[in-house]
Amino acid sequence: QNVVNKIAAGEIIVAPVNALKELIENAVDAGSTSIEIVVKDGGLKLLQITDNGSGINRDDMPILCERFTTSKLKVFEDLESISTYGFRGEALASISMIAHLTVTTKTKDSNCAWRAVYADGKLVPPKPGQSADPKPCAGRQGTQITVEDLFYNTPSRRRAFRSSSEEYTKILDVVGRYAVHCEGVAFSCKKHGESGVGVATTSSTNLVERIRRVHGSSVANEVIDFEVSNTGLGFKAKGMLSNANYHVKKTTLLLFINGRAVESSSIKKSIDAIYSTFLPKHGHPFVYLSIDIEPDRVDVNVHPTKREVNFLHEDEVIEIIAAGIQERLAAVDT
Ligand code: ADP
Ligand code: MG
Known part of the structure; x- marks a missing residue:
């Protein structure tokens, strides 16, 4: 079963950019107006995405990374929209199969944030001997997803990535696309520990302005x-x-x-x-x-x-x- 899941996960996430695209879409779906991305080693070492969206309920955290867990199909007729949005509830499950995944999240109604660590679809203790239950912590409304050591358990796939700058270029391309498309959402994407940003936009509702931020004035004009x-x-x-x-x-x-x-x-x-x-x-x-x-x-x-x-x-x-x-x-x- 686990092997099957791992293979399925590897088909969905073939490169860091596939994971990031899913995480951006989740942040956008959660109604965020700010999405900040930090990347290390082209996303292979670290992909961290912080949003200010709805957050996730504490009670939903234990099943968050199980396959087919989704909050996006509320009524049966919604099944039709599966064709629009593709595979439902597979992204976080897949990522937890092939990386170390930490989720920190706070809803508007919660008086604290909650942090949980996942592996193979389930909650796991952050450190040996600790409880696997989500832990209360400080935090603002929204969700931070931290993906570390992508493909750690499939070394041959991990080794296939020769250039982390190539992966970073693909990441900037996808972030830039959503930064142009998403009206009223500010995006930033940078390498971990560096001050220079790869993409930085404001939450502008003006499409030409968003194109200017991502592609420069020569295009925007x-x-x-x-x-x-x-x-x-x-x-x-x-x-x-x-x-x-x-x-x-x-x-x-x-x-x-x-x-x-x-x-x-x-x-x-x-x-x-x-x-x-x-x-x-x-x-x-x-x-x-x-x-x-x-x-x-x-x-x-x-x-x-x-x-x-x-x-x-x-x-x-x-x-x-x-x-x-x-x-x-x-x-x-x-
Ligand atoms: P899907 O997006 O197809 O529902 P995912 O595996 O991508 O499946 O996410 C599972 C569920 O986790 C989502 O339906 C949503 O309820 C919740 N979720 C994931 N990311 C976020 C986020 N950034 N903010 C709020 N909820 C989130
Ligand atoms: Mg999703």
Whole structure:
């Protein structure tokens, strides 16, 4: 059983960035307006994420890291949204299978914070001889998740990571995506013990301002807004596009579907095709695109590690978005 769980966990979390993405989504789902991330050794030694969201009830802590523990399916009909949000209640369980996991959390109604340590899905004593029960401690409202020594029990996988700077780059990329997307949430991400930050944003509700914080003024000064929707196909898309006279070295596509950062090679291809008709040979666009599709039409996480999405009527939806982008670019004279 344990071996099976460990294998399942290793399929969900193949690199530190997979764990971090899950933890960011949890913090966002908890209504946080501040999310601070500290990373050591590309996340392999330490991934710590501190939010100011709802916190977790003391009584829920013993089962927090059991598989399929989730507070996000309250009624039976909600099962439909499994297709939207993918595997439910697997993230913390998986992380506890392959790392040392400590959770410190305080809800608004609790008069103290509670800290607990997990291994293999269960509460464990922080030190030998101690009780495994959550311990009261000081703390502010919100949750701090500390993930240490990722893949400590699968040394071959641990050894496969040669460069921690490569992992850190992937982490900054994901944090940057959510920092642009999440209105009203301030993000920071830095290396442990260093003062310089990799990503630092404010809780601004202004999308261009968030792009400026993450991608710089040169990009932020050249974007135009974009919006298209279609009730028949059950979707809405909005975002920001670099204008026709501006380009970056590599296509930057920040794509969100139903609030989750995902990849779609077909959307990327169609955007590249539009811009290639007027950009210079080595010029590429910057595009932030957030698509909301009716939950029963989309399969965001076909598999947790596959960030590629599938949705119904994909070709038609992409065609409408592409036409909208084309029209918007043509309408703006820069
Ligand atoms: P899921 O997000 O699919 O529900 P997870 O394993 O990611 O599953 O998290 C399990 C549960 O733990 C969540 O449903 C939520 O109730 C709680 N939780 C996890 N992280 C946080 C957080 N940062 N703040 C508040 N609650 C959290
Ligand atoms: Mg989750």
